[in-house]
Amino acid sequence: MDDKSNVCDTYRRKNAIVSSEEDTDNFTGKRINYLYKSHRNFDLDQTESGKYRDSICEGDAPIYPLNPSRDHEDPQPEDDSEDRCQKSPTECRCNALLYVFGGYIVGLLMVLIWYYRNPQEACKDLNRKWIFIVLLALLLIILVRRRAARCIAVLCLSSCSSNLFRIVVIALAFLVAFSGPVKNIIHNTCILANTLTCEQNVLIQALMLMQRIINDPSHSVEEAFKTTLGEVSRLMNKLDKLLLNLERPIAHIHAIFKTCTDWLFLQKDHYDYKMGTPYNRCLKAGNLSIAHCKSEFGEGQKECCKLKLFLWFCDSLKTYKSFFNDNIQWSQMVIRDIFQRLQLCFIKIRFIFITTISFDHSLKFNSTDPFPSNKDHINVQDVKEELEAQRYKIHLVNLWLNLIIFILLIIIIYQSVCFWFRYLSNDNYENFYITEAFEDYDDQYHQIMGLRALPLSNCEDNRYVKISSMRLLSKEFDTFYRSAIFLVITGIQLFCICFVDYSLYSMLTLMSYHGHMIEDVKPPAYTKIVINCGGKIGDMLRDLVQAFEPKTCKMNTQRCLPTPGYPKYLRYVWILLLYLLAWFLVFWEPYGLRQRHCVMTYFYPEESRRRSHDLHDIILKNRKSLFKARCEEARLLNSFESTHEFESFATWLNSRLNWYGLTLYLNRFKQNLQCRCLSCCTVSFIGRCCTLCNKPLNKCDNVPCTWPSCRGIYCKMCFQESNNKCVLCCPEIDDELLEPENSSGNSEADFCSIDNKDPQPRDKIT
Ligand SMILES: [Zn+2]
Ligand SMILES: [Zn+2]
Incomplete structure (x- = not known):
């Protein structure tokens, strides 16, 4: 037995050394030790540590896989040098890291010097990729050498289920949308604008011609003469x-x-x-x-x-x-x-044909210039410039989105660091998960003190949850609802973007198709002078007749028809996949965030054990007061209930979802009788919740208050806990709850027995 205790002592000492060594990574170590000693009952601590020692020494599976086993896994060469190094292990560790850093930097410098001597190679190799690899290697060194860094890295990975990462995914979806559909929308809008400008110009041209013919007939006569003269000169x-x-x-x-x-x-x-x-x-x-x-x-x-x-x-x-x-x-x-x-x-013959006609007309009847000027035409260049400005704005939006994604990723890392720090420094921080350590501790506690925290009461189920359970707490549900609303809104936006893109494309395609079907504008048929044969004279006459033909201006409307940009359907698929991923993350979020606690348990089992002990204490301490608080809350809610029907329905739905998840889980993993009863009753819910614990009630498990016009209805467990009395209409319940002696439950009696040992009365603390 002495040998055994010696071995255990050395084990404990080593354990202490290693734990203190780890704690140099964070400065919370001392505080943690202090808290641990001050908080814990000395007797319990002794027995407990004795048990650990026994279990470890006898070769049983240790309750907590303590640091040594993990430290062997870590490639930390200073473990070997621990004996040789007479200085404290912390210093050794720091020095080793410094040496590694020094070596890395010296190697880097040597490479840089070589590149300095070979500038051609440097131009080829030293680029962004190189810098990225160097930084990645540096990061890897830190990760390999520092447990905290490793822990934070894993925390960052598990933070991928957080709402921030979901926003990153949505931002990515928007980025894809901006680089694909939105770009195409703007491109097609440009095409549409160009088409409209072009067609308007054609229309203006046609109308201008018409106006000239109508407002200035002498001009057309002049033109006719001019063409005739042209023909004559040709004849000449x-x-x-x-x-x-x-x-x-x-x-x-x-x-x-x-x-x-x-x-x-x-x-x-x-x-x-x-x-x-x-x-x-x-x-x-x-x-x-x-x-x-x-x-x-x-x-x-x-x-x-x-x-x-x-x-x-x-x-x-x-x-x-x-x-x-x-x-x-x-x-x-x-x-x-x-x-x-x-x-x-x-x-003389030649002189007959030499003619020059000059026209003189003073056109002052119309204030506007009858001749087409550039002012009247829509300048295509201006339109293009304006649209280019719009495209530039899209570039800004792209940049902004990239910046947002970058900032969000930084925030995710920051949040992981915050979580790591708060987890280690504050025992109450997010300490509402029932871990395996908790259950083991509960078993031990039961053996020593005869008191259990598990199973939790219905009221406590609303506050604490098993870490591996499917059931969600109400706050987790709240984030779920919010995220769902956010995703619905963003989904509508993304859908609208894709829809507009496709609609614009199909509209332009339709325009183009029908535009090509229509022929160009042609003048109506009119009687023409046709000269047949006649040799040279006939030719001359034909030319003359041609000169007097009405001049038709040809309007090519088809050159204005749009050729729309084809929508990138692959981008649509990407957007859809990212959106679905975001939805998956919504469902996964609560479970993913719980994984962070598992990660911390893996990296810091000691702290995790301490936290579970604290939680155990808190649950036992608050068991009574929690029930009382629930009673008061139920009374307050009861007085407002009639005006909040929708809310009560939402609460019922929420709690039903909560409990349904639990039932499923229990059915799958545990096969006790009560749960089977629960499972058989899942279909026969009566549509109301327990007034106290919000559990949806079924036909097997409900106790309504017999008092008329009282809304109180309870599950069997809560009704038993309230001494078989309705908390809404029974005035003496307060006194009974305040008096610990009157309580009927076994657990309360046990709890009070601890209180008697404690110099401070628990009721006052709580
Ligand atoms: Zn209840
Ligand atoms: Zn009642």
């Missing part, structure tokens, strides 16, 4: 070509003719120069013949030698200056005249 060009074709051979003939005459003149001059005049030529010929005659017949008096004869003969030639006729010059003049006349004719 054609004619000019024709004339040129005529002129060219004539000019050619003229040129050849001229060359011929020039050549003839040249020949004549040459001949004249060589031969001389006909008279001289005649005389020369005479002289030659005389000389010939003389040589033949000698110097006789021959007839042929007489010069006088030749002189006579040649004398008639004196009047002729040349051998050629003079008429050649005359004929040349005639031909020149002919060609000049032809040229003149052509010029």
Whole structure:
């Protein structure tokens, strides 16, 4: 036995060391120890710790898996160095963490120096991802080395069921909505605005034309003339070509003719120069013949030698200056005249078609400018700029949502830290869950003191709940209702966004479809002059007729038709999934938040044990006063009940849901007779709740007050607790409840026996 106690002592000492070591993580350790010692009954504490020791030493499953087992799991190398290190373990731990940090930072610096020497690599590698990995590694080091950090990290994870995380999910859904459907809505609105602007411009153009024709007929006449003149000039060009074709051979003939005459003149001059005049030529010929005659017949008096004869003969030639006729010059003049006349004719023909018309009209009958100006048109650019401004606002909303999500995540971490701190520093903080530790402690307490806190009374069931139970407390239900309303509202908003997006898309598609079905505006049929055949003249006439055709302005309405942006259905699915997740989180919230207590129990079993002891004490202490408070509350509520029918119905529904959850749970896990009775009665609720504990009553379990016009109705348990009297109409119940001796329940008697031991009377405390 001595050996055993020694082993246990060493165990206890080690335990104390480890617990104090852990508590250096938070400064609540000393306070916790102090509270623990001052609060607890010394005897109980001794027996209790003895029991733990026994159970541990004998190899039984320990009631609380204390720190050593967990510490072995943690990779904490300082456990080995504990013996070597003569300093306090806290310092060792701090130093080890510092060494690890130091090593990490030195390694980081070395890497940075290497990158400093290789700037090209640095440009490639040192980016956001790198920083993220470095920070993540740092976080992991802290998580591995610090239990508090690990605990807070797990708490953050279990806080994912809190309403803040739900808001994050909804914010994410809105972010998706803004990046998808809302963006598409704005895009389609832009398209719609552009379409409307374009169509309005087309309309304005058409109307402007109409107005000009109506208000200013001379203008249309002018335009008709102008087009006619255009046609005429075109005609002229054609004619000019024709004339040129005529002129060219004539000019050619003229040129050849001229060359011929020039050549003839040249020949004549040459001949004249060589031969001389006909008279001289005649005389020369005479002289030659005389000389010939003389040589033949000698110097006789021959007839042929007489010069006088030749002189006579040649004398008639004196009047002729040349051998050629003079008429050649005359004929040349005639031909020149002919060609000049032809040229003149052509010029005259051309002159007929050269026309210039200038119009003079003073349009002062209308104050507005009849000509289309830019002012009258809707500027598409302005519309675009305005819509761009709207898009910029969406960017701001996006940024804002991102910021909100970031802040919410920070708040979740902050809340986890707060929860961790308050859990460890304040024993009453959210201390209303019945844990396994509580049940074990209750069993021990029963064995030693003969008094039990479990099972809880119906009134206490409204306040405390088993941590693994499906049943919800009323405050948990309240948050559930609020969250549900919040989600309904946001759901409507998200639905509206998606609906508007799809509606706008389908409207534009419909517009586009029907727009393409309709043909462009065409002028009505009218009688036309049709010229068939006619060769060149026919062509000219056709052109003229064309010039006088009414001018129709073509309005292309199809270019204004919208091509809407296709809605992103995948985003819809994402939004739906996020929304469903938010709803799931609503149902999971109370159970998820309870998990935080389980997490704390895992990381800090000592503190959790102490809290369960405190809760046990509180339940035992307040058992009597709680019932009395409920009685008073029931009386006050009774006096207002008639005016709050709806509220009473809501209360009944609420409590029914509460109790139904409990019943289900009990049926599944425990198979005792009372519960089976409860389960068989779940279908036969009578539609009223117990006046005291709000439990929905059934046919098997209800005791109505016999006094007429009294609304009191009780469950069997509450009725027994109130000494089989109605708390609403029985005046002496107060005295009975105040007097602990009169109480009939066993538990009260036991409780009073403790009170007698205690120097302070419990009634006064409570
Ligand atoms: Zn009751
Ligand atoms: Zn009554």
